[in-house]
Amino acid sequence: MNTLKKVGVPIVSIVIFLLFWEGLVWINDWPKYKMAAPSDLPDAFWKFRWLFLEMGWQTLWRTVIGLVLAVLVGGALGMIMGLSQIFRGALYPLLVGFNAIPKATLVPVIALIFIGQHDFNTVLMAVMISFFPIAVSVSIGLSTLEPEYRDILRALGASRFTIFRKIALPKTLPEFFGALKVSVTLAFIGTNLVEIVSPHGRGLGALFKSGEINGNYPLMFAVLIALAILGIVLYYLVVIFEKIFAGWAERPQT
Amino acid sequence: MNLIETKGVHHAYETPMGPLPVLAGLDLAIPESSFCAVVGPSGCGKSTLTRLIAGLLIPDEGEVWLDGAQVKSPRKTVGMAFQNPVLLEWRTILENVILPLEIVAPGMPRKQRVDRAMELLDMVGLTGFENKRPSELSGGMRQRASLCRSIVHKPRVLIMDEPFGALDAFTREDLWQTMRDLRAAEPFTGVLITHDLRESVFLGDQVVVLSDRPARTQHVLDVTLPADRTLDILYTPEAGEMLHELRDQIRIAQNRNEAA
Incomplete structure (x- = not known):
């Protein structure tokens, strides 16, 4: 019953959404x-299936690399x-x-600075747009640590690093994962911005652009759905990591 | 021999309005294995005192001695407990209790750590809860676990800053009894900051009354009750007299002369 609910409810809601769209x-x-x-x-997906695979992969890997770098940069700044x-x-x-x-205004800027470096530019934009929530949440998590938490280890003569590793870092993880969920979506916006705007771009954004140029609306919407699917997959991947590393923050269900 | 001594301790905090003196002439002498309860008006600098003894703070003036050496920095022979149990939510109760051993005795085998923690958890009645998360326990149980953590590394000194202050009256009395039993079983010397005069008489061998801020030692009461105390002892005439004496001293500390 419970698993049926867990899987069934989202599926039914998606079906209702598609029916509503179709009806509209x-x-x-x-x-x-x-x-x-x-x-x-379905026709659009099938007709351009190889393009979807290739472009989807381009978007995916650049977004993931951008996210990883955003975690490093944002985490360090935080x-x-x-x-x-x-x-x-x-x-x-x-x-x-x-x-x-607005990051869209930066696209021509980085396109001029790093001419032709399409992969680099795309990843850079994903990083620039998605590191901020991570930096803010990590810094708030660390700076709001109650002094008692520090004192229980400091009173034993523990080093600053030990206190950081054993208390501050794990205590910040729930905030970090909360921010990461926001950043996943932002990173996709970043990659797609560059993919859509730069000439001769690659990735799903470029595919969307070519759909627009050719007036192929089914292709454009198919790209949007593909992006949504990638976003959902990455989001739930973060949720899985969150469960593993910060599952303790979930209150027991009573 | 006194395990803890403070001599003429003065301390002030820097504030935007200039230095705010919190301690002015604080003298304490706490014999080994005894239990010293410290009471005083709110905000009189009691918590500052705990941080000074723990070596987390160095006094502007005067000396703090612990175990024959002047306190200049934190040391591993101290355990601390606060009003907030500050358990780490991502660790189980057992792992929380073990935490100080990871710092103080990094080489200790895992089994020995677990055995030691389980021994203490058993003493405070938390057997069976060792694998629970702190959020699954009641406030009183969390404070019990916190006490276990503060003495797991067999500290010479246990410093407690109002550890039972946030608990309801009956839970608090339960914890007093737990504390009494821990004292009998474990060899620490205790410093207990409290607002509760009954608590200070039930647990203390001496009760030190601090004056209003800046605090100095205003009065020292030797608790002459037998060591094996039960809650009933608080209702004897001797205890009543001591509580009355303390009440008077607090009134003096608060600068209030009106009769109660």
Whole structure:
């Protein structure tokens, strides 16, 4: 019963959503150059299946590499800001300002600086757009550590590093994973921004662009669905890691 | 011989309005294996005292001596417990209790650590809960686990900062009895900061009353009750007299002269 609920409820909700979409297109009698219906998508997927595999892979690996780098960069910045008040004061306004810049405006900038480096540019954008939540959450997690937590080990003469490793780091993990879930989606936005905007791009974003140029709406919507699927897969991958490393933060069900 | 001594300790905190003196002439003498309860008005610097004895803080003036040596930094022979049990949510109760051993005795075999922790958990009545997470335990049980953790490495000194302050009255009395039993079984010298006069008389060999901030030692009461105390002893005339004396001293500390 419980597993049926767990699997059944999301599936039913997806089916209802697709039916609603299909019905909307059918009732309004929208032609294919205006709006694609779910029933148009299988054909699009099948027709461009090799392109989907190739472009999907391009988008996926660049997003994942971007995320990994965002975790490293964001984590490092978060640690610096979380452990040092001076660095927090120095870096926070810079980071907030940087984060406030619409990243689409940076696409031509990095495209000019790193001409032709399509992979590099795409990964760079994914990092730039997704490291911020990680940096903020890690720094808040570290800086809000109650002094008693530190004192129980400090009173025993433990080093700063030991306290960090045994207490501060594990205590920050739930916040970190919360931020990572946000960053997954942001990283996809980053890669796709570059893929769509740069000429002769690769990846699902480029496929979307070519659909647009050719007026192939079913292809464009198929790309959106493919992106959604990749996003869901990566998101739940993070959820699995969260369960393994920070499962303790989940309150027991009563 | 006194295991802990403070001599003329003065300490002030820096604030935007200038230095705020919290301790001004604090003298303590706590014999080995005895239990010293410290009471005083709120905010009089009692917690500062715990941090000084633990070596987490160095006094501006005066000396803190522990075990024949002047305290200049934290040492492994100290255990601490706070009002907040500060258990690590990602560890089981057993792993929480073992934590100090990982710092103090990194070479100790795993089995020996577990045995030691289980022995203590048994003493406080937590057998069967060792693999639970802190969030699955009640407040009183969490505080019991926290006490086990504070003495697992057999510290010479156990410093407690209002460890029972957040518990309801009956749970608190249960914990007093647990504390009494732990004292009988474990060789530590205790310093207990508390707001509860009954607690100080039930657990203490001496009760030190601190004055209002900046705190100095205002009064020392030797508790002359037998060692094997039960809660009933608090209702004897002797205990009543001591509680009354303490109550008077607190009133003086608070600068209030009106009769109760």
